[in-house]
Amino acid sequence: MFSSRFKWSLASNRLALLIEEKRRAGARIFDLTESNPTRAGFDYPTEEILAALAQAPAMLYEPAPRGLLAAREAVAGYYAERGFSVDPERIHLTASTSEAYSYLFKLLADQGQSILVPQPSYPLFEFLAALEGVDPRPYQLNYVHPAGWQIDFDSIDAAISNDTRAIIIVSPNNPTGSFVKVREVERLNAICAKYDLALVVDEVFGDYGFEADDRRVASLVTNDAALTFVMSGLSKVLALPQMKLGWIATSGPAPLRDQAVERLDLIADTFLSVGAPAQHAAARWSKLRTALQRQILNRTRDNLIWLEKTAENSPCRLLRVEGGWYATLEMPRHCSEEEWVLSLLEQDDVLAHPGYFFDFPREAFLILSLLPRAETFREATGRILARVERS
Numbered sequence: 001m002f003s004s005r006f007k008w009s010l011a012s013n014r015l016a017l018l019i020e021e022k023r024r025a026g027a028r029i030f031d032l033t034e035s036n037p038t039r040a041g042f043d044y045p046t047e048e049i050l051a052a053l054a055q056a057p058a059m060l061y062e063p064a065p066r067g068l069l070a071a072r073e074a075v076a077g078y079y080a081e082r083g084f085s086v087d088p089e090r091i092h093l094t095a096s097t098s099e100a101y102s103y104l105f106k107l108l109a110d111q112g113q114s115i116l117v118p119q120p121s122y123p124l125f126e127f128l129a130a131l132e133g134v135d136p137r138p139y140q141l142n143y144v145h146p147a148g149w150q151i152d153f154d155s156i157d158a159a160i161s162n163d164t165r166a167i168i169i170v171s172p173n174n175p176t177g178s179f180v181k182v183r184e185v186e187r188l189n190a191i192c193a194k195y196d197l198a199l200v201v202d203e204v205f206g207d208y209g210f211e212a213d214d215r216r217v218a219s220l221v222t223n224d225a226a227l228t229f230v231m232s233g234l235s236k237v238l239a240l241p242q243m244k245l246g247w248i249a250t251s252g253p254a255p256l257r258d259q260a261v262e263r264l265d266l267i268a269d270t271f272l273s274v275g276a277p278a279q280h281a282a283a284r285w286s287k288l289r290t291a292l293q294r295q296i297l298n299r300t301r302d303n304l305i306w307l308e309k310t311a312e313n314s315p316c317r318l319l320r321v322e323g324g325w326y327a328t329l330e331m332p333r334h335c336s337e338e339e340w341v342l343s344l345l346e347q348d349d350v351l352a353h354p355g356y357f358f359d360f361p362r363e364a365f366l367i368l369s370l371l372p373r374a375e376t377f378r379e380a381t382g383r384i385l386a387r388v389e390r391s
């Protein structure tokens with residue numbers, strides 16, 4: 001009855017069952033998996049945000065494959081503020097970055113063809129790719145302490161085959177927090193030219209770097225050396241995931257770039273999924289960016305500094321984080337990740353994600369969201385470190 005794309009078990013795993021049990025028993029869970037900014041106690045200018053949705057032009061249905069020009073100009077304005085000149089005619093609005101991925105998979109790959117995905121990374125790739133009938137083939141990011149994460153180019157070479165269509169870059173990556181570097185982009189462009197591949201670049205956390213670094217690429221939105229699709233959206237840029245507005249900005253050598261834009265027009269025209277109120281609101285919302293991002297950056301930086309200090313003299317090791325909303329804590333290996341996560345929840349009411357959730361190649365890592373309020377974050381991380389000391 002159902003498509004063979006659907007290959008996942010719908011049964012709850014042990015962790016999900018334990019969370020349910022804890023919640024039923026009324027336990028207060030110190031949640032270090034919280035990545036929903038609207039639940040993390042930030043001070044949103046609610047009236048301004050909602051008033052921007054109530055504009056009269058939103059009563060008109062104006063179907064436009066790329067999205068309304070005013071909203072695309074707001075996206076171009078966002079890049080201009082960051083020093084990049086982007087033509088609004090090469091921007092396609094989508095309901096989310098996840099939808100942007102699905103458009104790009106439809107654009108680039110036939111059924112069964114492969115797209116290279118970083119590992120460790122964002123756990124949704126497997127689902128996004130499988131639902132489009134595309135094969136997500138991993139390449140590795142390697143960690144060297146304290147320098148940080150870097151692309152393993154040998155693993156890219158090994159993963160590329162005749163049916164490979166694109167390489168995905170997440171910068172900064174979720175959850176490693178690593179930015180792609182200028183020298184890495186040069187090599188990626190050369191690989192794309194050699195094998196005729198596109199770059200699909202997820203920059204949703206691009207504004208959340210902790211410290212400046214000249215080796216880093218701030219955005220690939222003007223990368224012309226390869227066919228390049230940069231994706232982002234308001235879910236992270238303005239911490240408004242519920243407003244459902246993302247985008248794809250296409251660049252690269254002409255005429256390839258223009259052919260891609262035309263084909264994306266057709267895909268987007270088939271769905272027309274972005275609501276008018278959000279598109280009309282985009283320009284007004286974008287003025288709130290600095291204040292919202294400052295709150296988030298202050299919170300995530302403070303939490304990270306706290307964790308650095310408290311983990312320093314512990315048996316745990318905090319991996320280098322350059323940006324984003326997550327930290328990775330390496331745990332002593334006498335327990336598996338599963339055992340750490342279950343025992344922390346069971347005994348300490350602390351919820352964290354295991355590294356395997358993000359396809360870390362070995363154990364034992366915990367992924368901690370840096371978004372929670374300081375008191376929650378400190379209590380939770382304090383409990384983790386106390387548990388480690390006792391174990």
Ligand SMILES: Cc1ncc(COP(=O)(O)O)c(C=O)c1O
Nearest residue numbers: 096097098122174204233235246
């Ligand atoms: C790296 C990365 N890309 C994309 C997304 C999805 O963003 P959106 O809400 O725009 O679909 C997330 C969500 O956490 C993410 O971590």
